[in-house]
Amino acid sequence: DVKVTQSSRYLVKRTxxxxxxxxxxxxxxENMFWYRQDPGLGLRLIYFSYDxxxxxxGDIPEGYSVSREKKERFSLILESASTNQTSMYLCASSPPxxxxxxxxxxxxxxx
Amino acid sequence: KNEVEQSPQNLTAQEGEFITINCSxxxxxxxxxxxxxxxxxxxxxxxxxxxxxxxxxRLIATINIQEKHSSLHITASHPRDSAVYICAVxxxxxxxEKLTFGTGxxxxxxx
Numbered sequence: 001d002v003k004v005t006q007s008s009r010y011l012v013k014r015t016x017x018x019x020x021x022x023x024x025x026x027x028x029x030e031n032m033f034w035y036r037q038d039p040g041l042g043l044r045l046i047y048f049s050y051d052x053x054x055x056x057x058g059d060i061p062e063g064y065s066v067s068r069e070k071k072e073r074f075s076l077i078l079e080s081a082s083t084n085q086t087s088m089y090l091c092a093s094s095p096p097x098x099x100x101x102x103x104x105x106x107x108x109x110x111x
Numbered sequence: 112k113n114e115v116e117q118s119p120q121n122l123t124a125q126e127g128e129f130i131t132i133n134c135s136x137x138x139x140x141x142x143x144x145x146x147x148x149x150x151x152x153x154x155x156x157x158x159x160x161x162x163x164x165x166x167x168x169r170l171i172a173t174i175n176i177q178e179k180h181s182s183l184h185i186t187a188s189h190p191r192d193s194a195v196y197i198c199a200v201x202x203x204x205x206x207x208e209k210l211t212f213g214t215g216x217x218x219x220x221x222x
Contacts, residue, residue: 031208042197042214058209088152094208099144099159105152 003027004103006091012109019078021106023091030096032074034058034066037088037105049074050096081110114138117198117213125221130185132216134198137179144210145172145183146197154197157183190220 007022023032033048035058045058047066055066063085067075074093078085086109092100116135124130134143145157158165158172160181165172169188174181185192198213 033210040214043199043210043212045209045211048209090152090154092154097208099156100208100210101156102146102154105154107152 004091004093004101006089006103006106008106009104010107010109012111013078013081014111015082017078017081017110019081019108019110021076021078021089021091021108023074023076023093023103024072025074025093025101026072027093027095027101028071029093029101030071031094031100032068033092033094033100034064034074034076035090035092036060037090043090046076081108083110086110113213114211115198115200115213117196117216119216120214121217121219123219123221124188126189128188128220130188130192130218130220132183132196132198132218134181134183134213135179136181136198136200138200138202138211140200140202142201142208143174143181144199144201145181146199148195148197148215150194157196185218188220190222193218193220 004025013019034046035043037043049055049068065077089106091103094100118133142161144159148154169186171184195215195217197215199210201208
């Protein structure tokens with residue numbers, strides 16, 4: 001079975017802190033994605049990567065950056081966390097042209 | 112107007128009923144996805160289809176490309192089917208499956 005893991009299920013951070021969310025997949029997938037999910041807005045793409053060291057902005061990249069140094073690992077970075085970044089963050093991976101596999105999500109609260 | 116619209120937003124039904132969830136989209140797509148999200152956050156891909164119909168157990172997904180419409184049907188519904196069902200479309204660019212999501216349909220099946 002494909003496994004996508006995320007570093008934390010719940011995270012509480014203070015405004016202004018630098019936050020790292022990590023995602024690891026074990027199926028050698030080329031594509032990896034970071035989404036946030038908010039009530040009434042659904043899932044929105046923050047960044048995605050289709051290869052090591054490659055990244056592309058999604059629909060809402062402002063306030064976020066990403067890093068993909070190894071194929072299996074895709075990190076989301078909040079350089080200076082703000083309260084409007086309180087959300088559920090979901091990572092996913094896929095081979096090109098196939099369905100995505102999602103991690104369990106990280107519920108981030110910024111106070 | 113959202114590119115992906117789902118209806119209904121909420122649906123409550125008795126166990127055993129036949130369920131239909133609808134999805135309309137306004138953009139050209141390479142594939143349409145149906146996803147299931149249980150309480151707690153985990154998302155599972157149910158179907159990925161680009162034409163016709165797919166069936167998996169009690170779940171059936173259909174798509175009409177000309178009308179830009181898809182339906183997800185559940186036969187003999189069961190309380191364990193209670194979840195949020197999400198429609199998403201991909202507009203593939205060189206196999207990079209960026210998804211655009213609907214806001215989901217919350218299904219509750221009463222025993």
